[in-house]
Amino acid sequence: MKKIIIPIFCAALMSSALSANSTETDITVVKTKYQLTPQQIIDKYIEAVGGKSKLESVKSSISEDVISTQGVEISSVTKKMGNKFKSVQTIMGREIVSVFDGEKGYSNQTGQRMDFTSDRILELKKGRTIDALGFEASKYTAAAESSEGKDYNVLISNGTKLYFDSFTGLLYKTVNAQSSAVIKSYINVDGIKFPEVIEAEGGGQKIVIKTNKVTLNSGVSDADFK
Numbered sequence: 352m353k354k355i356i357i358p359i360f361c362a363a364l365m366s367s368a369l370s371a372n373s374t375e376t377d378i379t380v381v382k383t384k385y386q387l388t389p390q391q392i393i394d395k396y397i398e399a400v401g402g403k404s405k406l407e408s409v410k411s412s413i414s415e416d417v418i419s420t421q422g423v424e425i426s427s428v429t430k431k432m433g434n435k436f437k438s439v440q441t442i443m444g445r446e447i448v449s450v451f452d453g454e455k456g457y458s459n460q461t462g463q464r465m466d467f468t469s470d471r472i473l474e475l476k477k478g479r480t481i482d483a484l485g486f487e488a489s490k491y492t493a494a495a496e497s498s499e500g501k502d503y504n505v506l507i508s509n510g511t512k513l514y515f516d517s518f519t520g521l522l523y524k525t526v527n528a529q530s531s532a533v534i535k536s537y538i539n540v541d542g543i544k545f546p547e548v549i550e551a552e553g554g555g556q557k558i559v560i561k562t563n564k565v566t567l568n569s570g571v572s573d574a575d576f577k
Contacts, residue, residue: 386495390488392504392515397483399520401543406481409543411571415564420556427560434478435576451475452576481543529553540565 387395397403411432418425418440429438433453440447449458456467456475467475479485491506495517502517514524521544524533530553538547549560 387493387504388488389491389493389506392493392506393486393488395504395520396486396515396522399544400481400483400537403484405542406484409480409567411568412480413564413566413570414545414562415566417561417563418558419561420558430571430575431478431480432571432573432576433480434476435573436475436478437575450576451478452573538562538565541567543567 397406400406411430414427414429414431416427416429418427423442425440425442427438427440429436434451435453436449436451438447438449445461447458447460450456451467451472453476455472458465458467477485486506491508494505494507496503496505496514503514503523504517505515506513511525511527513522514526515521516523521537522534524531526532530551532549532551534546535548535550536546537544545562545565546560547562549558551558551560
């Protein structure tokens with residue numbers, strides 16, 4: 352199957368947005384009257400998903416998802432602990448495994464192992480168990496947009512735009528030139544909100560990611576990232 356690992360691109364899109372350099376882009380923005388600063392947008396988002404102290408109390412997570420694309424369903428289990436992670440995707444009895452131990456990592460697809468590049472490793476080292484804690488205001492410019500009767504606070508960096516609902520503070524959509532991901536709903540786990548259904552599109556594929564279960568602070572150890 353062509354580039355079977357593509358279904359995780361929306362997570363990569365978020366990761367690249369979190370680590371993007373603060374550069375000028377040619378994105379056209381329709382501004383509304385009131386505009387928050389990047390830090391205010393980030394603070395509002397962190398509060399919306401559970402609050403900083405609660406997010407920082409999460410030391411590990413396990414996410415169990417189903418990815419649907421082109422009539423195929425892929426089961427996915429992702430374990431995270433700080434900047435360490437292990438993702439196992441299963442499709443038609445075959446596994447795609449990606450592992451990062453905090454210093455080095457690799458992906459293994461159908462017996463073919465590929466080590467992460469140095470650039471990828473630098474990006475992954477900045478990871479957090481809870482993605483929301485990885486935002487750095489200095490890397491973004493801010494804007495305000497209205498679309499279909501709703502107002503959004505927007506973070507912009509290096510060609511990527513992140514849309515946050517101005518009322519709830521929650522992240523709604525992430526867009527760049529290659530792909531987009533829309534969070535259709537959230538689930539509440541131990542007082543923390545996680546995306547439940549994501550509809551994504553990129554590389555000619557339409558993808559739906561459904562999170563069925565999130566487990567916090569249990570079932571993860573350093574041995575998982577060997």
